[in-house]
Amino acid sequence: MGLYILRRLGFIFLTLFLASVIIFIVTQFLPGDVARIILGQFATEAAIDNLREELGLNQPAYRQYLNWAGGFIRGDWGDSLVSRMPVRPIVMQRLGNSIMLAGLALCIYVPLGIVLGVIAALKQNKLPDQLISGISMAFVGLPEFVSGLLLITFLAIGAGWFPANSSIDPDAKFFESLPYLILPAVTVSLTGLGYVARMTRSGTIDVLGSDYTRAAELKGLPGRQVLVRHVLRNSLLPTVTIVAMGIGWLLGGLIVTEAVYGYPGLGRLLVYGIQRQDLPIIQAASMIVVAAYSFSNLAADIIYGLLNPRIRVGG
């Protein structure tokens, strides 16, 4: 097991390295010029040239990459090209915000999705199942800018229960931020809920039809005990994967939701970086997102193994 984890960690670092190279290459092809963006359309060529020199943009591309990578490994993530402020505190602050939102969303949609999925499985093809499956799939298909704006219109501006905008102060503590987190978390949960419910439903249906469940029922165990001790433990295996994949998505992929609510998460920071071609910000933020995806996948595989000894790998 230890060896397996070590090998997986090695792959994660390889992934991070490749991702950083790819991102760097892609940014080289973005239209526009960061010096022009900083100094504006009307600054003179001489001023633009001076700034490019100052920012090290006149160096060959591979040198720029090595400078960045060398610093990054040593923990120096560089300064933002636009604001000249150190990138690391900015990215870390945004990561903290993203974790708050991801945490709340997971707390909402994972338990709810599991409960709904189990209910749907138990009432397979009956009305509750059809309702749950139909509605949750509809939410999955609803784009976040639509569901988000609907929630804002009815719950924030109409009913006045929640703030319409979630631009929390960067220094705000979790409990101060909580009211601002609810609508974005619900928006995200509407999408996540459907996946979890469907995965749980199909997993549970499989297990319900299995021999060991029938055996447990036949030996006279009460239905509730069969469900908790025999069915759930096995039927939730695929759900674990879906939840783990969700963590990466929640940390870096909520670009639309964060934009609709103005929530200062990693996704919006990434967009901001790309719009301004602020390479150190793009690189640092995407490294965090790639790392989040990789590690949550690793965690999923390990948990999977713990829950299901049959696929446990290595000694």
Added chain:
Amino acid sequence: MSKKWFLLAAVILLAGLVFISCAPDEEAEVPVVDEEPEMALSEKHGGTLRSAYYAPTNLDPAFLSTVADDQIGRQWSDFLVFIDEENQPDESRSVAASWEVDESGTAWTFNLRQGILFHDGKEMTSRDVKFTFDRLRDPDIGAATVGLYSNIVDITTPDDYTVVFQLEDPNPDFLKDLGDYHALIMDADNEDFSTNFNGTGPFIIERYEPEDRIVFTRNPNYWMVDDDGLPLPYLDGMEIIFLGESSAQIEALRGGQIDYLIYLPTEFIPTLEEDPNITVYQTPSNTAYVLRMRSDRDPAGDVLVRQALKAGTNRGDIIEGALGGYGFPGRDTPIGPAYDQFYLEVPEPERDVEKAKELLAEAGYADGLEITIHTQESSPVPSIATIWKEQMAEIGVEVDIQLVPSDVYYGADDMWLEVDFGITDWGSRPYPQPYLDLAYVCDAQWNESHWCDPELDELAAAAAKEMDPDERVRLYHEIQEIFMERGPIIVFFVNNLWGANENLQGLEPTMGLGTALDLRTVYFAD
């Protein structure tokens, strides 16, 4: 440990966490600058104005370029000459208390107010003013204003409160040039303008988080007073959250998280006007969407084609359909009604499909013409292009619309200067001359239509130096006649638009370029 004890410990721990996270932040209480306790404050005093806008790209005054940059700059510094809401110099809001020009129109003398303090307590003097404008015209620094101030020969400071600008040629617009949005008075001892914001302005930058927000506090030593002699500004502070998405800005305003929004896109106005808590402010401006036709090659190189396309255009329908009526159909010239007497008042040209077809036939396109218009994706430009396309179809011109992102249209390859047909947006300047010099004389830097008319060049050069106001009006009118007759543009002016919470009072809409309002006299009604 029993379960009960464990539970108790958990509750205590949780309560402790809540307490820690809710405890007040004591550092925030320290005032930035010493208060002057003897000054009485107005009843209007108090409150923090919250707004939302795109993140700025640069706060160094020499390199301000976006509306966001401008909105921030004018809070923490002042202008030698403040240009008011009607594009006129206003000495009551300027660092210069008065000014005069000699008979030749080349020596301008400014008398500064005494006792104006920078945020760090240092007094502002003529040395700082000279420093500011020397920096803005220094080619080695390369600010966008180098061209604007190239006419300045020398700046002298006979004493601490007098500044003299010596110009090479007379410049009737010089006061307005000094009120350019880059010309925020800087501290001559400042060594880093991108991080040190020591200005004289009504607000002090307390916290700047480049991707998130900027927080201002009131400058307790600000020099301006209101009509009752009480100190300005009224507001205790200001906060601008950086939100790039228009819909998020609008929802934040409707939901009451912010009080004030500038530069509203027209498509959101109907929603805001329905909202009883929101007031929409608007004023005509010279901000324009300019449909320009490249005139140095076929097909629009032929004046008959330009005239045909203009004759086939229904300008009013485009203002209604694409700008929701929040605009003004231009007369095919860059000079709009915002310029008062400089504007040549003529009725809106009537659409004439038959005449358009005749002109096209005369130009050799009796069987129709196919053209491509390139333009940016950002609203409302695609709507303008689409409606125009329908109108053109009726005169036998088939228009292919190519939409590209704004940063490609204005990008490194200068697509906007190259394509045959394009729609370009132009900001509102305080006077008409820059449009001519920048875009319409033959060798203009941004002559996007590649139009070259020697008669126009002559008139534009004369208008630039004409110190007699009546003669200047005559020159500008003649210029507009040339545009109407053979010019390369169809122009749609859009109003400047703002939204604000209805209890925010004292907002005065401006025709100005950045549309940032003067917040010194703005206050919250109780």
